[in-house]
Amino acid sequence: MSDPSPAVARAGFPVSRQVLADHVYEALLEWLMDGRLEPGAAVSIDGMARELDVSPTPVREALARLEHTGMVRRVALKGYRVAPVFTREDFAELMEARLSIEPVNARLACSRMTPEGLDALKQAVEDLKTAPRGGTFAEYRSYLEADERFHQLIAAQANNQFLLAAYNTLGGQIQRFRLFGGVGITDAEQAIAEHQAVLDAMTSGDPGKAAEMMVDHVEKVRGRAMADAPEE
């Protein structure tokens, strides 16, 4: 225990209501999303416990939750591993799933959009445009974050807990692919334009158009990624 204030924020305000397992979960998730843990790497329970200076118990609990997201995989008595790199087929399946869910989200989000939601979407697209796109991860990290946020916001605005949960499961995988898909950010201009097209449809309140633009976007993402990384 190095942290002297486990659950108490300033002035005795227990606003946190978080236990160690929650912190471990978030730390691991961040490491996975950041690429600090590479695909296929072993995630030792005891090792992580030492690393984070906690006991193995909360680490075990956090990993059990993570397993269900597909970010890590478990083999009984052998431990956890970061999910392996996407194959070409995995990627195709992921895009197929996105094409099934995201246009529906876009359609619903458009018809149920709140002014605050629309503002947040505009902000996300704005962040995409202004984000640095350098070669190192630290540079284009904010770009990836804004990309993910755009799609996440649409899923949230669809106002359906089950569709949101379904998207979130995909979202983690999408983010993972963005990191380890091999290519950096080579299609920013086109991707931004496609995001803008979705946003425009949302702004004009045309659900059908929003769905159509989302289909267009995902299909083009698929096309570009398939062209960029043709090797198996």
Add this chain to the structure above:
Amino acid sequence: MSDPSPAVARAGFPVSRQVLADHVYEALLEWLMDGRLEPGAAVSIDGMARELDVSPTPVREALARLEHTGMVRRVALKGYRVAPVFTREDFAELMEARLSIEPVNARLACSRMTPEGLDALKQAVEDLKTAPRGGTFAEYRSYLEADERFHQLIAAQANNQFLLAAYNTLGGQIQRFRLFGGVGITDAEQAIAEHQAVLDAMTSGDPGKAAEMMVDHVEKVRGRAMADAPEE
């Protein structure tokens, strides 16, 4: 430890490769699906450990996995509870999500169907027709099981790991609703006919028709449930 052979099947064959947490997970899932744990009921970690005669550690791990399925909910420092009863709005959202995902699954499953898969589907519909539909849960349990199996098989035949995962998350909720939706099995004849229609489209190899019939089925399920339980 009452079980003398934890992971060793006959003749020293460790085929099981299951640890205690896996068994606890399955036991809890079965209890949830069976309705033995009612919505809103507290699921005490220590209590479950006593009940199953294991230590709290594997129970904690199993519950952490279950939380992500939406079957139980956790509040830090307060414990787990079975997810509350579906409200009318929850149900509407669930059906909206099904309408987004299941027709896609049906379409893909139809175009990728294997002979074995088709046989399994036929068996499921056959089981639906012959299952007893008495008033007690023990009686119509096999009916619910066959219903769930039919949809699950289609999701599996769609041959897309992400869509399957998305459906499985829904599937648990659907099953939970079937149990606690208030009404018993009052629509068996119509539901069976709708399932048969989907199966027929699959057999004839018409993906568009399969998707259409699935839309029809889910919409009618929604209609009947909304009519049966109009009270909020």
Add this chain to the structure above:
DNA sequence: GAGCGCGGATTCCTATAGGATTTGTGCATG
């Protein structure tokens, strides 16, 4: 009678210990 404070019991949470299993290494053998 209603509201409030205060133990006691219950439960959650984390750490630790030790048994069981897997993994890696070195050495002997064919």
Add this chain to the structure above:
DNA sequence: CATGCACAAATCCTATAGGAATCCGCGCTC
């Protein structure tokens, strides 16, 4: 050289202990 085996280290898995938080019933006060 390849193969198999023994042994050691690392890791997973489960049980247990004890601190911390929550819940519950009781008595007190207003």
